[in-house]
Structures are given as structure tokens and as C-alpha cells.
């Protein structure tokens with residue numbers, strides 16, 4: 001078995017390799033002046049069971065192409081089986097045809113990974129688990145829920161309620177609430193497009209005077225969290241904490257998370273957070 005890292009998240013790849021007592025495989029990734037990418041596998045992988053770790057973070061398109069080239073290089077170096085380990089799946093939110101004449105890009109990603117030579121795919125906390133059905137090779141997701149449950153379990157939960165930012169997040173938030181033995185509430189979120197902050201109008205459940213734990217799959221622009229915190233405060237909650245798997249932190253996320261006034265913001269390390277960005281986000285904790 002061999003484990004290779006793409007250039008998106010070397011710290012996570014090194015942590016995974018060290019956790020299973022392995023060294024990362026040797027490879028060289030070169031970016032030419034014409035923006036072409038070359039991947040050279042620097043050790044023998046003939047008949048090996050190979051894992052490639054690459055998350056989807058900026059530069060998203062470069063990282064994607066690099067993943068495909070790395071898988072192709074391993075295939076042509078006669079690796080026996082290649083598993084693409086994608087902690088944050090590329091284009092996970094483009095999972096359905098909710099407008100006319102658009103691409104279901106999460107499906108296109110599945111096609112590209114298989115064409116490059118991925119024999120299996122392993123990802124984490126998908127925005128929509130149905131994405132696994134876009135593959136014709138074995139594909140699985142791991143959930144970060146146990147790691148987040150473990151974190152919150154060690155805090156005072158006596159007056160707490162889990163809050164889903166919308167009905168779509170209700171299922172994973174419900175699973176999280178059940179594991180913590182807590183009740184749940186759901187916010188009614190309306191969004192026009194990605195650039196526009198989400199807008200909420202109503203809430204189902206009991207939150208008055210409670211410590212709320214908002215649970216979501218990802219924080220992208222921070223609009224959903226900021227709006228959820230605003231509406232919860234309007235209902236007179238005591239504290240607002242957040243648990244989310246993927247810290248995308250794109251666009252206006254930093255400002256919105258500063259404005260949200262969260263008592264705690266807990267995310268996992270599926271996506272690298274630059275130190276200067278992390279330093280600007282109040283009460284942030286990153287779990288491995």
C-alpha cells in the first residue's frame with residue numbers, strides 16, 4: 001500500500017500517513033510557465049494499492065487537474081488499484097439540475113475521476129449523499145459527525161438544542177442531535193443565488209433561552225451561519241455555537257463570521273485554513 005499527496009493539503013496528507021504509520025509516497029509536481037501541470041511519480045508503484053489524497057480548495061481547478069494527472073500517472077505506472085481520497089469533494093453543491101441548461105458538475109467530476117483511472121473514491125460529509133450514485137466504481141463517504149459529537153459532548157449541554165440551518169441540513173443535524181441526546185430546531189432558509197446572503201424567515205422548534213449548536217455540512221460564504229445566528233438571537237437564545245465539517249470560508253466569510261458573534265465555531269481540517277485567515281475568525285477551533 002502507498003499513500004500520495006496532491007499539493008492541496010500536505011499537512012492533512014502527512015497526518016493521515018503518520019496516523020497509519022506510513023511515509024508519503026515520493027512525487028514531484030511541476031507547474032510550468034504556461035500553467036500546464038506535470039506529475040512525476042518518483043518511486044515504483046507497480047501492482048501497489050495506492051491512495052491519492054487531494055481536497056478541493058483554491059486553486060480549485062488546478063487542484064482538480066492535478067488530481068486527474070496524478071491518478072493517470074499512477075495508472076500508467078501500473079498501480080494495481082487507485083483510491084482517490086477527496087476530503088472535500090469538488091463541485092459538491094452542483095449536484096442537481098435546479099435550473100434549465102446547467103451542468104450537474106458533481107456528476108462531471110465523477111466521470112473525470114473514473115476516466116483518469118480512479119478505482120475507488122473516498123470522500124467526507126457530502127453536501128448530498130446522492131453524489132455517490134454518480135460513480136460506477138465503489139464510492140463512500142465518511143462523516144465527521146463522531147469527531148464533532150466528541151467535541152461537544154465534553155461541554156455543558158444541559159440547556160442545549162441543535163439547530164439545522166435549513167430543511168436540507170435537517171437529516172445530518174438530526175443524526176448529530178440524536179448522538180448528543182438533544183432536541184432539534186430547523187431554520188427556514190431561502191437563498192436566491194450563491195453571491196446573495198441566505199435569508200431566513202421562520203424557525204421550527206424551541207430555542208428561547210437555550211444554548212444553540214448550529215450544525216451544518218459546510219460554511220462557504222458564512223451567509224447561512226450569520227443569518228441563523230441573527231434569527232436565533234431574535235428568539236432570545238442564550239449562546240450560539242456552531243459545528244460544521246468543511247471550512248470553505250470563501251467570499252465574505254471572514255467578515256460575516258466576525259459579525260455573527262458566535263460563542264464557538266468548530267470545524268474540521270478537511271480544507272486547509274491559512275493561518276492569517278484563521279486568526280481573524282473569532283472563537284474558531286479546528287478538529288483533526
Ligand code: R5P
Pocket residue numbers: 165166168169198216217218219220221222223224225
Ligand atoms: C447548504 O445547503 C449547506 O448546507 C450550507 O448551509 C451552505 O453550503 C453554506 O453556505 P454559505 O456559508 O455560503 O451560506
